[in-house]
Amino acid sequence: MAFTLEQLRGFVAVADELHFGRAAARLKMTQPPLSRQIQKLERVVGAQLLERDNRRVALTAAGQVFLAEARRLLTLADTAPELARRVSSGSRGVVRIGFTAASTYGTLGRLLNEVGRGLPDIDLDLQEMVTREQVAALLNEEVDLGLARPPFDAETFGSRLLLREALLVAVPTGHRLLDLGRDVVPADLANEPVVMHSPTRARYFYDLVVSMVPVASENAVHTVSQVLTMLWLVAAGRGIAFVPASAARLPIEGVEFVHLQTAVPDPVELHLLWVRESRNPALRHVLDLLAHTGVTF
Known part of the structure; x- marks a missing residue:
């Protein structure tokens, strides 16, 4: 048996007000169902969270500890839907980048700075690997974006020339x-x-x-x-x-x-590389940003 979010909200309200009547009014409910919520919560938790009599309500030691966790759980519950929407839209998430060692000599750092400025809510996870390993990792959905050397299968992969050098x-x-x-x-x-x-x-x-x-x-x-x-x-x-x-x-x-x-x-080429059918919505935001900023690598 698990506690519910309604029970947690009732407990936090009582802990804030230290008064069942005021807490019930804050929650727009009557006092008896609020009291029953707290009793059910204490049974699930297996500890007394509140001391109450006709004159006062106070948190027990267990209640003080549980209050901090209850607030954290309610914050997570309140923010989770918005976070899920942002991840789904691609404005929040993780893009895993594979890169060749030679691409770190200037190119990788500038790319990371550009994405960090334009998309600060997208985390970038870095993995050093040669092109052959990047291709395999992209196909296995272990990375989302590569900094790799040609040639590539144009049907499977999208690519964009990043750098040409001597x-x-x-x-x-x-x-x-x-x-x-x-x-x-x-x-x-x-x-x-x-x-x-x-x-x-x-x-x-x-x-x-x-x-x-x-x-x-x-x-x-x-x-x-x-x-x-x-x-x-x-x-x-x-x-x-x-x-x-x-x-x-x-x-x-x-x-x-x-x-x-x-x-x-300038025969040496370095390309951005990604799987055309990638399911990571954050990847599209990164690609669009790099396409439109005009950054020089």
Whole structure:
């Protein structure tokens, strides 16, 4: 047997007024049914909540503790319908975002700030994962929005280009490529040891680099999945690495950058990615906001 919200409201009214008559008038009811409500509530709770006689009404120690919880439960009950309506409309809720590690070099922070300003009642939950993991998580409804690399299945996923940037060559300080005085071309890299992107964990960058610098995979001395790891290996003199221009934001001692000449200007792409049939109403608000603010990433 459980207590009802009416019983809780009756108890709070009596606790506030410390008078059954005034509490009944406040609740627009007569005193006898209010007294019965309190008696039923005490039976359900299993403790005396009020001391009453012909002259006074007072809270017991148990009643004082129960009063605080009763107020909290009534507040939740009163606000729950409005919260449900706001979640249903998408103005309140949670959007779970998957992101690649490289997208944190400026892009992710600006996106979070933009959504935080425009939609302060939507919580953003962050999960770092490579594009392949994001695609699986989106399909399994484990995340709602991705910051991922192409290509994508256009029938299943909606996408929007967020950022296009150059591909740079990260080299150790003092490397000969820094003295060329021009953009690096593939022929300049024929004999260079390369810290290479993983063909499985970083497939997008692997395919992109191999298509532009065919010798890169042949010269690989290490294969890793994260750009930050690449830069530390470059700083240690293990080889050169091909990284997005945003990686130059990372101040790692012993690493410098030169521009790689590519057939396609700014070939590195980062996209917003979502499932077209997503059932999260808050996601649509986030997408609409980012589409209309004109924010530059």
